[in-house]
Amino acid sequence: MIAMVRYGKEERRKVLEAELTKHPFFTDEELARRFRVSVSTIRLDRGVLGIPEVRERTRVVAQEAYSTLKSLDDQEVIGELQELVIGERARSAMTIEESMVLAKARVARGHYLFAQANSLAIALVDAPVALTGSVELKFIRPVQLGELVVAEGKVSQRKGDKYWVEVLLLVNTEVVLRGQWILFAKEKEEVREMEME
């Protein structure tokens, strides 16, 4: 997304400001790598531009994201919700802890990754209740203890109460799981006696 060229100081600050407005989750380390400057240069740039550090930026955006939730309660999102534009895109982050790995393989259990991705897909549906119809998952590589998994979801299509959602799980910039969801938006009352099509 950010071109890997070296900018002059003024231009770099302009691009930096624009990029952080669109993508507030980059750390100083990632920005340094992308702009091919030192971390302290990025910190100086942020200081001049009056942009707070990533933790503070994330906190502000996350508060908005949680307050936007409709189909889930706050604690029902698996992972930490970072961004949510219902019907469009969403993002969450989850660090793989000891309790989430298989004793023998020492890699994250499939259902924790599924839970993060599935709850993000549900959060994207614009209705009080969203039900999963079908899912196709491709596990690209195992996720290790301690890794930070970022889920990025987007609604690719919508027809009436039917949503097509794609979710990618990433570690750094590497895709570790890719999934396609079909979900159904429902009113609370419809669910009890319902049969999924």
Next chain:
Amino acid sequence: MIAMVRYGKEERRKVLEAELTKHPFFTDEELARRFRVSVSTIRLDRGVLGIPEVRERTRVVAQEAYSTLKSLDDQEVIGELQELVIGERARSAMTIEESMVLAKARVARGHYLFAQANSLAIALVDAPVALTGSVELKFIRPVQLGELVVAEGKVSQRKGDKYWVEVLLLVNTEVVLRGQWILFAKEKEEVREMEME
């Protein structure tokens, strides 16, 4: 599986004994319905045949199943393991509790159903470590609080370290979720640096 005809007493007991050897998990209520006799008739039959009640039958089979586990530890199976013939077939049961349902919809969250099915698929792989490659899920109908979900898994194909597994989740005899897994059998040492194909 059991024909819905009415048998004479002797024949019924013979069929009952044969069926319970193959399928030890039927309750007296289910058997009564299937044989079109009363529950007390079934109890009497079992008494004459010296067959213990379903809880005891399940306990014995489950002990064997848990001792067969290879790719998972006992507590890593989500749900209660009831049967396991590694490389062939497996079965588990899980009751949907309050903590597993969505606050708004009051139906089981997708990742609990996925966890039950996924751990059963993994248990079927004949190796110290099994990794999920891809999954296709179809959620047929939502599962309500209090319902007992039985997972039935079977290995449909196997080629070298690659397994194709089908898992059905059932409530009573109704299929509520159908899934196809592709898994990879691995030795412990292979996993750390591995990339899934």
